[in-house]
Amino acid sequence: xLTQSAIRTGSFKQPMASIRLPAAATPQGGTIEMMGALMTxxxxxxxxxxxxxADYLYKVVSGAVRTYKVLVDGRRQIGAFYLPxxxxxxxxxxxxxxxxxxxxxxxxxxxxRSAVVALAERxxxxxxEMWSLTARELQRVQxxxxxxxxxxxxxxxxxxxxxxxxTADAGVIELPMSRQDIADYLGLTIETVxxxxxxxxxxxxxxxxxxxxxxxxxxxxxxxxxA
Amino acid sequence: xLTQSAIRTGSFKQPMASIRLPAAATPQGGTIEMMGALMTxxxxxxxxxxxxxADYLYKVVSGAVRTYKVLVDGRRQIGAFYLPxxxxxxxxxxxxxxxxxxxxxxxxxxxxRSAVVALAERxxxxxxEMWSLTARELQRVQxxxxxxxxxxxxxxxxxxxxxxxxTADAGVIELPMSRQDIADYLGLTIETVxxxxxxxxxxxxxxxxxxxxxxxxxxxxxxxxxA
DNA sequence: CGACCATTTGATATGGATCAAGCGATGTGG
DNA sequence: CCACATCGCTTGATCCATATCAAATGGTCG
Numbered sequence: 115x116l117t118q119s120a121i122r123t124g125s126f127k128q129p130m131a132s133i134r135l136p137a138a139a140t141p142q143g144g145t146i147e148m149m150g151a152l153m154t155x156x157x158x159x160x161x162x163x164x165x166x167x168a169d170y171l172y173k174v175v176s177g178a179v180r181t182y183k184v185l186v187d188g189r190r191q192i193g194a195f196y197l198p199x200x201x202x203x204x205x206x207x208x209x210x211x212x213x214x215x216x217x218x219x220x221x222x223x224x225x226x227r228s229a230v231v232a233l234a235e236r237x238x239x240x241x242x243e244m245w246s247l248t249a250r251e252l253q254r255v256q257x258x259x260x261x262x263x264x265x266x267x268x269x270x271x272x273x274x275x276x277x278x279x280x281t282a283d284a285g286v287i288e289l290p291m292s293r294q295d296i297a298d299y300l301g302l303t304i305e306t307v308x309x310x311x312x313x314x315x316x317x318x319x320x321x322x323x324x325x326x327x328x329x330x331x332x333x334x335x336x337x338x339x340x341a
Numbered sequence: 342x343l344t345q346s347a348i349r350t351g352s353f354k355q356p357m358a359s360i361r362l363p364a365a366a367t368p369q370g371g372t373i374e375m376m377g378a379l380m381t382x383x384x385x386x387x388x389x390x391x392x393x394x395a396d397y398l399y400k401v402v403s404g405a406v407r408t409y410k411v412l413v414d415g416r417r418q419i420g421a422f423y424l425p426x427x428x429x430x431x432x433x434x435x436x437x438x439x440x441x442x443x444x445x446x447x448x449x450x451x452x453x454r455s456a457v458v459a460l461a462e463r464x465x466x467x468x469x470e471m472w473s474l475t476a477r478e479l480q481r482v483q484x485x486x487x488x489x490x491x492x493x494x495x496x497x498x499x500x501x502x503x504x505x506x507x508t509a510d511a512g513v514i515e516l517p518m519s520r521q522d523i524a525d526y527l528g529l530t531i532e533t534v535x536x537x538x539x540x541x542x543x544x545x546x547x548x549x550x551x552x553x554x555x556x557x558x559x560x561x562x563x564x565x566x567x568a
Numbered sequence: 569c570g571a572c573c574a575t576t577t578g579a580t581a582t583g584g585a586t587c588a589a590g591c592g593a594t595g596t597g598g
Numbered sequence: 599c600c601a602c603a604t605c606g607c608t609t610g611a612t613c614c615a616t617a618t619c620a621a622a623t624g625g626t627c628g
Binding site: 292293294305311312 | 609
Binding site for chain 2: 183185186187189191193206207211245246248249251252253255256258259260262263301341
């Protein structure tokens with residue numbers, strides 16, 4: 115059961131990223147990011163690696179991020195995609211369990227974990243926020259398990275609905291990630307992802323005007339597939 | 342991609358369970374269970390259902406428990422097995438995301454969640470314990486994802502190693518759960534689980550003296566499979 | 569001893585992986 | 599500005615792992 119995943123994919127580590135400003139720049143949002151700095155990352159650059167100390171928290175301002183693990187045999191499993199507004203990098207232990215890299219150019223608010231933890235000890239809101247972030251993460255992972263036991267059609271349908279829910283521009287999804295990323299997220303090959311999409315297009319469930327843009331034509335059909 | 346899972350399986354809800362004693366009965370262990378009551382459950386009885394309020398925490402004293410979801414199409418996914426010493430039922434939200442039922446007759450310490458939360462607000466140890474339980478849970482789920490993208494051989498090998506690590510009686514595993522349970526945990530069919538086990542037996546990696554007892558003969562071979 | 573249920577084993581079907589080629593968009597150098 | 603190389607994606611042909619269907623075996627409990 116070898117996938118071509120990481121073999122075909124390139125991960126490019128380049129020092130990148132410039133600090134911008136001590137960000138009270140973004141007005142609304144939780145207390146956590148208040149203490150952070152806005153950083154810029156170029157696409158495909160590593161944010162942190164698996165097993166590195168988890169000293170920072172990250173909140174996506176713009177762009178998209180993937181977390182992943184590469185298994186010994188070269189397969190890559192993507193754990194999650196993070197989009198604007200999403201926070202990632204909060205670990206329950208002291209080390210990152212996944213690696214993280216940008217999919218596109220990104221602006222990300224980076225906050226020292228120690229500062230957040232310290233704040234949480236005094237401030238109930240911050241503590242609640244950390245708890246809720248962990249909750250969301252656990253929920254996401256549990257849902258992911260349910261996706262991984264389904265058929266290819268169901269997995270792709272789940273993925274499309276998930277992306278639609280999160281970006282929600284009236285049924286038009288702009289995908290920041292490649293087919294390979296989607297495949298590694300869903301535990302499929304790019305060929306299967308591609309074929310499934312054309313299949314859905316032929317059944318008038320979606321339209322694929324360009325490979326990175328998908329229009330949902332029949333959401334209920336997707337939900338039905340989603341089983 | 343229909344599995345026979347829940348169709349073949351019976352879930353029996355019977356009111357069951359008798360309260361035993363306000364348990365300081367078990368001396369060692371975290372602060373949490375100190376406040377609990379020891380309850381007895383017969384095998385295959387429901388402890389709680391999906392979407393029910395998560396008002397209690399549970400710690401297995403003896404026996405084994407499974408948590409699961411039944412999908413709309415009847416497939417059942419087992420989320421985890423809990424063995425003596427394991428705590429379950431701690432949710433990040435207010436509702437249980439899985440159902441829980443006993444696999445065998447069980448003794449379980451049941452603790453009111455509100456009491457635990459209240460304690461955690463005053464006592465750092467209790468708070469740390471809750472956090473660590475959540476951490477372990479997240480870790481478990483993430484590992485499970487990695488298992489589900491592997492081949493049947495790899496999944497079964499992972500499962501055996503996991504069980505060996507947790508019960509650890511010198512390479513002899515006593516399985517409390519049926520093949521169907523294992524299949525639904527690993528996202529396989531009972532036939533595939535069974536065939537894989539006989540395959541491992543033929544390659545002298547394991548012995549299967551009875552269907553519920555498995556002897557590890559060659560752990561490193563399993564680790565190699567585990568990829 | 570006989571019925572029942574769990575497990576194993578066998579035969580076949582099939583969904584998705586693999587191998588391979590074609591296609592379209594994007595970018596680069598001449 | 600165009601020709602060509604490159605890269606990501608799609609499409610096609612074939613293969614294989616696992617599901618499905620079916621039957622045999624074995625262990626348990628009345």
